[in-house]
Amino acid sequence: MLNEAFHRRDGALWCEDVPLDALAEAVGTPVYVYSAGRIAANVARLRAAFDPLGAAIHYSLKANANLTLIGLLHGAGLGMDAVSAGEIYRALNAGVAPERIVFAGVGKTPQELAYALDAGIGWFNVESEAELRTLDTLAGQRNVRPHVALRVNPGVEAQTHRHIATGHFGAKFGLPPTEVADILARRADYPHVDLAGLHVHIGSQLARPDETVEAARTAQALAAPYPDVRTLNIGGGFPVAYVGDEGYPGPQAFAAALAPLLGGWQVKIEPGRSIIADAGALLVSVLYVKTQGGQRFVLTDGSMTELIRPALYDAVHPVVPVGNLSGDVSDAVVAGPVCESADVLNRCAPLPDMRSGDRLAVLGTGAYGMVMASNYNMRVRPPEVLVQGAAWRVIRRRETWDDLLALEREADSK
Numbered sequence: 001m002l003n004e005a006f007h008r009r010d011g012a013l014w015c016e017d018v019p020l021d022a023l024a025e026a027v028g029t030p031v032y033v034y035s036a037g038r039i040a041a042n043v044a045r046l047r048a049a050f051d052p053l054g055a056a057i058h059y060s061l062k063a064n065a066n067l068t069l070i071g072l073l074h075g076a077g078l079g080m081d082a083v084s085a086g087e088i089y090r091a092l093n094a095g096v097a098p099e100r101i102v103f104a105g106v107g108k109t110p111q112e113l114a115y116a117l118d119a120g121i122g123w124f125n126v127e128s129e130a131e132l133r134t135l136d137t138l139a140g141q142r143n144v145r146p147h148v149a150l151r152v153n154p155g156v157e158a159q160t161h162r163h164i165a166t167g168h169f170g171a172k173f174g175l176p177p178t179e180v181a182d183i184l185a186r187r188a189d190y191p192h193v194d195l196a197g198l199h200v201h202i203g204s205q206l207a208r209p210d211e212t213v214e215a216a217r218t219a220q221a222l223a224a225p226y227p228d229v230r231t232l233n234i235g236g237g238f239p240v241a242y243v244g245d246e247g248y249p250g251p252q253a254f255a256a257a258l259a260p261l262l263g264g265w266q267v268k269i270e271p272g273r274s275i276i277a278d279a280g281a282l283l284v285s286v287l288y289v290k291t292q293g294g295q296r297f298v299l300t301d302g303s304m305t306e307l308i309r310p311a312l313y314d315a316v317h318p319v320v321p322v323g324n325l326s327g328d329v330s331d332a333v334v335a336g337p338v339c340e341s342a343d344v345l346n347r348c349a350p351l352p353d354m355r356s357g358d359r360l361a362v363l364g365t366g367a368y369g370m371v372m373a374s375n376y377n378m379r380v381r382p383p384e385v386l387v388q389g390a391a392w393r394v395i396r397r398r399e400t401w402d403d404l405l406a407l408e409r410e411a412d413s414k
């Protein structure tokens with residue numbers, strides 16, 4: 001997943017015009033590094049694909065919700081997709097206009113719905129009739145009439161890891177087509193919402209557009225009798241080139257497959273990964289190297305608490321040396337210090353001879369990396385750094401032990 005942002009210069013790894021060994025020396029490891037240039041290029045690629053469809057792009061905050069990155073993406077003209085009131089709070093704090101935010105999520109609390117209504121959120125993606133009833137009541141009490149899209153569960157098997165497939169009937173997400181049809185026919189029961197759209201999101205890291213097209217067709221058939229239901233939110237899911245997924249289609253292929261369907265529709269998309277994944281890398285330092293059971297273990301200061309994707313989804317992120325290391329390459333298990341056998345960053349990384357203090361980059365980790373980081377084993381979450389050309393700055397500092405104790409100390413003093 002080297003690209004024009006994370007590239008080699010004289011054998012060493014750089015991000016844009018910043019040598020990453022020097023950056024890691026200054027900030028310490030583990031650290032997440034993001035390329036502003038790559039983010040902009042990814043946005044441009046999505047725009048080139050989806051602008052001809054007139055699609056509004058709502059960046060999926062769950063992929064990476066750092067305030068500075070939200071600000072960048074908002075500045076690039078994107079709306080946002082939030083799945084909790086907390087994400088809405090973040091987006092508002094980053095300066096996003098509430099009407100540019102869509103609020104999705106299978107289990108929004110009444111408090112979250114009320115917060116979003118009071119904030120003036122643009123669209124609500126609703127996933128059950130009980131939620132619709134709650135939203136309608138809360139909207140009536142406030143004398144507002146929010147835009148609502150019902151999330152359809154189209155009953156398709158997305159080609160992806162089972163943990164991130166959402167469009168099949170076994171999943172908790174959305175409403176089955178029969179129920180959507182039924183609710184649409186009784187729209188008048190919900191006078192305080194403007195039920196003007198349908199939403200589908202069948203999964204993430206999708207291997208092909210076919211099921212997305214099928215889902216869009218299902219939604220369109222449901223909306224057909226209602227000419228005022230002409231907004232279709234097709235969610236996110238555009239894949240990136242993790243190891244083994246290099247041949248996956250880009251956003252252009254998804255747009256091309258969907259284009260013939262979408263004339264006359266207001267289209268929304270909610271990409272996350274395709275904007276930020278390959279714009280980020282996790283830098284770690286080698287602590288120790290040992291051989292066991294015939295395998296070379298490279299133990300680093302980075303772990304599953306910074307990046308849980310390999311443990312959770314068997315995700316394979318390329319791990320490459322940061323410095324200019326030469327010599328024969330052989331497979332190594334790159335693992336962290338956490339007390340779990342699943343604490344492995346890569347089970348089969350082709351690496352040269354590694355020594356304590358050498359640094360490694362785990363590529364393609366801008367999405368679902370930092371946002372899923374934890375404090376397990378009392379580990380502090382890493383800092384985040386944004387690179388722009390030859391300049392870089394810390395956009396979130398490293399946590400401290402005292403940051404972690406603060407909430408308990410506060411509880412103690414009550």
Ligand code: LLP
Pocket residue numbers: 060062063081104164201203204205235236237238270271272273274309313367368
């Ligand atoms: N819209 C909805 C309703 C979603 O549920 C998601 C992702 C997206 C948009 C954005 O999907 P993307 O374009 O990023 O594929 N933690 C997992 C991914 C979970 C995705 C959940 N929903 C991972 O690390 O692979």
